[in-house]
Amino acid sequence: MIFYFTGTGNSGYVASEIAKANNDTITSISKLINEEKELEFTLKDGEVIGIIYPIYAYAPPKMVMEFIKNIKFNNYKNNYVFSLATCGGDAGNAMELIKKELNNKGMTLNSGFSIIMPNNEIIHGNVDSKEVEIRKLQNVKNEIKNINTLIKARRQNISELEKGLISKFLTNAMNPIFQIFFKTDVLKFYETDDCISCGKCEKVCNSNIITLVKGKPQWNGECCQCLACINYCPKKAIQYGKSTVKKGRYTNPYFK
Structure with a gap:
């Protein structure tokens, strides 16, 4: 059971490729919220839960965090849960935010991953050159392959869950500033x-x-x-x- 949020398709693409390799399905977070669907799901024994999203100013989108806060899983029995962030460079300490929200629900985040994707943030930056875009997308295919191997094996991946002080600073200090002063008008x-x-x-x-x-x-x-x-x-x-x-x-x- 894979939930995803995507703007220009990067996270949607990663979600679809991971779902395909694991015989799983993908569900749009924004669609569930906009259609006011009931955020309650019953898990099968051993079913994997995946949450895939882009990084906005070193943190998950607000909609993703609200989704995790409000979702309810029935029959949760220590199911394998992973979080995957697509980003232009640094995912900050996003996994810690996801982990804390899941812990509040009595759930455990087993693995965290991040993948660098072509840039799509053109208000404060610009897109990559075509050459860089192609190179990044080719590398993404290899990253997805490696991540799928870990997911299939239910491996614990804690490298993204143990970020240093710089990543924590970017998320805890810079993201709130961005939300206040660079909020999209x-x-x-x-x-x-x-x-x-x-x-x-x-x-x-x-x-x-x-x-x-x-x-x-x-x-x-x-x-x-x-x-x-x-x-x-x-x-x-x-x-x-x-x-x-x-x-x-x-x-x-x-x-x-």
Whole structure:
């Protein structure tokens, strides 16, 4: 049973590949929340639980943490639980946050993994060059293969669970600052004249805050910072203030 949150497809791709190798299924966290599904699941004996997500400013997305806090597992009997973060560089101390939330539910995080993916954060940065993107995606395939071996063997992987002081500082100090001062302002989103009213931005929005009004997107609500609307737009017609103008776009080529 694998739950995932994805903006531009990186975490979705990793989740689908791990599920495929372990004869498992994947479930979208944002879809469960937006459709107000009951967050209660009954586990089979020995069933694996996986939580896969991107890193936003050295921590899991707020929606992922709320999901873990509210989910309920029936028939939990020390099932193998793993957490996997996709990131542009450093996952910070994200695993510790996941571990603490699971411990509050009487559950144990057995393994933590992180995989460096192509960059998709274009408000404060930019996408990788095509050469770097291809190299990273090739390395991801090898990383997934190694992780699947550990999951199948139910191996304990604690390297990501024992991060040093720098990682703890990045998560405990930098993430709150980022959430306060760099919170995505929906008023800065807009569409250019290149918009063709395809509605893709509305469909991919994890926060479910985009609606089409006379064929044009309107943002209203709290943005989860996934930037799916910007990156998936087929005409690059969605911008965020001046921050994304003339910058590249990225979506994972292997995940639909």
